[in-house]
Amino acid sequence: MRVNNRICNLNTSQADEEEEEDKGEEEEEKVRCDGGDRSFDSRSRALQVVLPDDWETTAEVIRETGRKVLGVSSGRRKEDKETWWWNEEVQDSIQRKRLAKKKCDMDRTEENRQEYKELQRRVKREVSKAKQKAYDELYTRLDTREGEKDLYRLARQRDRDGKDVQQVRVIKDRDGRVLTSEESVQRRWKEYFEELMNEENEREKRVEGVNSVEQKVDKIRKDEVRKALKRMKSGKAVGPDDIPVEVWKCLGEAAVEFLASLFNRVLESESMPEEWRRSVLVPIFKNKGDVQSCSNYRGIKLMSHTMKLWERVVEARLRKVVEICEQQYGFMPRKSTTDAIFALRILMEKYRDGQRELHCVFVDLEKAYDRVPREELWYCMRKSGVAEKYVRVVQDMYERSRTVVRCAVGQTEEFNVEVGLHQGSALSPFLFAIVMDQLSEEVRQESPWTMMFADDIVICSESREQVEENLERWRFALERRGMKVSRSKTEYMCVNGREGSGTVRLQGEEVKKVQEFKYLGSTVQSNGECGKEVKKRVQAGWNGWRKVSGVLCDRKISARIKGKVYRTVVRPAMLYGLETVSLRKRQESELEVAELKMLRFSLGVTRLDRIRNEYIRGTAHVGRLGDKVREARLRWFGHVQRRESEYIGRRMLDMELPGRRQRGRPKRRYMDGINEDMKLVGASVQDAEDRDRWREMIRCGDP
Incomplete structure (x- = not known):
């Protein structure tokens, strides 16, 4: 083995190793190296890590080093176990109680019975004292800056503990029969995902080729590796190699130098390490449909973090040479x-005010990421002007890729993945954008008549016949290349349509007509109103509140901490998308009523206590939600005003349509709310040009 002298000398003392007996069930062993774990940050700095030149040896050195310095955990944090408060005093007391019980069973004298009773009482006192001490330490830690991450972990754990079923250990087969044995459940998961990831839709084979771009590519520079490392988030689940990105971050410049050398060897040879080809697929429930049906789960691949770094380096280079159309968001x-969302809402508002019809079709693609033909991917990359070297590098990423499914009853056997993009890959979203860009080149119109967000497509037109024709052109362009339009999930909406008017057809089959549609998480209505969206935001807020109610309803946690959890978890869910609408007073009130209910529940206060809303907000340090909605709306308006004139938001606001508004009380428009907001804060449209001044004028701080 050839070893060079890349040594990372890390300069804090090694902490004492702690051994913990796993009192829970046996779980898969993992090196204790998660993102926010202070033990990794402090204990690894004492070690001199020697980085060999080849990946296989380096990976083994890192794993062995991690085991020696950090130890191996059972996969669960101490606080997640029922006995997390356990200490040596409790252990000794319980041991003495067990011995006394055996002695009492063997010799049932009054003296032995009294001794056992006394030890029982002592154990209860010790347990109560240990629990109280552990909880006091926990709550003290949560009230510090260092304990913030523990706070959210505790909320997630209590949310899991409150569920009736935490893991689904039974699943249905393709005929709907429930499978209960571990072997049959594993076989079913393997069968489902193996079929999903190796089955192509029907498509036309391309007869024409495309010229490849043969050009010399630059070597990977160390600054590219640094940028990729900076973009990688910590605390994420590791792939089969058990090496988290935190290892490279802690090793600093030694890691950057090694990775740059490694990536250059991969680039030159167009062959990455075999270990990177393996992944672990975890089924994630979509929170809709039958929980025992495999089709209601999305498979997310856990891949090597080092491979993800390599993908980010390649992605950054591809983005410099590939220009994606403006319709892709x-x-x-x-x-x-x-x-x-803003462009679609303003477009619908303009047509509503002009009393003109607007026809929208929301196109859904079946299993879009999983069914992308790889030959189409290579073709689209070449047609987009990607250098052949990068095409071969990406081909190598997908060559001989294998995965296993990790489910509640264990891991399945390994199988090959030969179709589609990797779910969970850092590069896949951009590769999919390249494919959609090329496949839609001849059928898409300018924004806002065509808008895409990955595989979510909306097509708009002024006539039903035209939007039907455009839909058919899209279907033909996509399905001839292996993508399939879902007949059941594609939906049609008409703004200002006549009552009882028909719907569009797709290959002779009627497309479902709706009065509202959830577009990118925000509900749009055919009448241009936002009442349904407000109700959805309230519902989303309550869903978020329930997930952290284990912390928010804990009487021992301070009101300040509860307010912080509310501001970071619940309030963003209630504010999502509201910067694009103009609310009425009644709708603002609906949001604030829900907010105050949550805050009162969290602080253990009811309306019978006759405590004013201002006091509740001040105690939790939470400002009025209506003020936050206004701030978000003005912040977004300022952003739109500062963008270039060709920007879609500017074009929508400046758009003028022939037509007259309907008689009677005029419908509320977006700019009506903006003008009221600016009048309230004493701002003008010209002020939006100065970002710092605009931010200062519109800001509404929490008390």
Whole structure:
């Protein structure tokens, strides 16, 4: 083995190793190296880590080092166990009680019985004292800056503990029969995902080729590796190699130098380590449908973190050479769901006010990521101008890829994955954007008549016949290349349509007509109103509140901490998408009533206590939700005003349609709310050009 002298000298003392007996059930062993774990940060700094040149040896050195310095955990944190408060005094007392019980059973004298009774009482006191001490230490830690992460972990754990069923250990087969044995459940998971990830839709084979771009590519630079490392989040589940990204972050420049050298060897040879080809697939329930049906689960792959770093380096280079169309809003810089939601809402508002019909079709693709033909992916990459070197590198990422399914009853046998993109990959979203960009090149129209967010597509037109024709063109363009439009989930909506008017057809089959549609998480209505969306935001807020109610309803946690959890978990769910609508007073009141109910529940206060709302907000340090909605709306409006004139939001606000507003009380428009908001804070449209001044004028702080 050839070893070079890349040594990372880390300079704090090694903490004493602690041995914990696992009193819970046996679970898969993992190196204790999760993202926020202070033990890794402090205990690893004493070690001199030698990084060999080859990946296999390096990976083994890191794993062995982790086992020696950090030890191996059972996969659960101490606080997650029922006996997390256990200490040596309790252990000794229970041991003496057990011996006294055996002695009493063997010789039932009054003296032995009294001794056992006394030890029982002593154990109860010791347990109560140990629990109280452990909880006091826990709550003291939660009230510090260092304990913030523990606070949210505790909330998630208590949410899991409160569920009737935490893991689904039985599943249905393809005929609907319930499988109960571990072997049959594992076989079913393997059968479902193996079929899903190896079955292509029907498609036309391409007869024409495309010229490849043969050009020399630069070597991977260390600054590229640093940027990729910075973008990687800590605390994420590791892949089969058990090496988290935190290892590379802690090793600093030694890691950057090693990774740059490793990635250059992979780039030159166009062959990555075999260990990176393996992954673990975890089924995640979609929170809808039958919990025992495999089709209601989304498979997320746990892949090597080092491979994800390699993917991020490649992705950054691809983004520099590939220009994605303006209609794509998913995973694009300076674009988000809010841009697409805002554009659609303003478009619908303009047509409603002009009393003109607007026809929208929301297209859904079946198993979009899992059914992308790989030959189409290579073709689209070449057609987008990607250098052949990068095409071969990406091909290598998908070559001989294998996975296992990790379910509640264990892991399945390994199987090959030969179709589709990797779910959970850092590169997959951009590769999918390249595919959609090329396949829709001849059928898409400019925004907002066509908008895409990854595989979520909305097609708009002024006539039903035109939108039906466009839908058929989209279907033909996608399905001839292996993508399939879902007949059951594709839906049609008409703004200002006549009562009883028909719907559009797709290959002679009627598309479901709806009055409301959940677009990118925000509910849009055919009448242009937002009443349903407000109710959905209230519901989303309560869902978020229930998930952290284990912390919010704990009387021993301070009101300040509860307010912080509310502001970071519950309130964002209630505010999502509301910057794109103008609310009436009644709708604002509906949101604030729900908010105050949550705060009163959290603080253990009822209306019978006759405590004013201002005092409740001040105690929890939570401002009025109506003020936060106004701040979000003005912040978004300022962002739109500062963007270039070609930006979709600016074009929608400046759009003028012929037509007259209907008689009677005029419908509330987005700019009506903005003008009221600006008048309230004393701002003007011109103030929005200065970002810092605008932020200062609109800001509403919490008490």
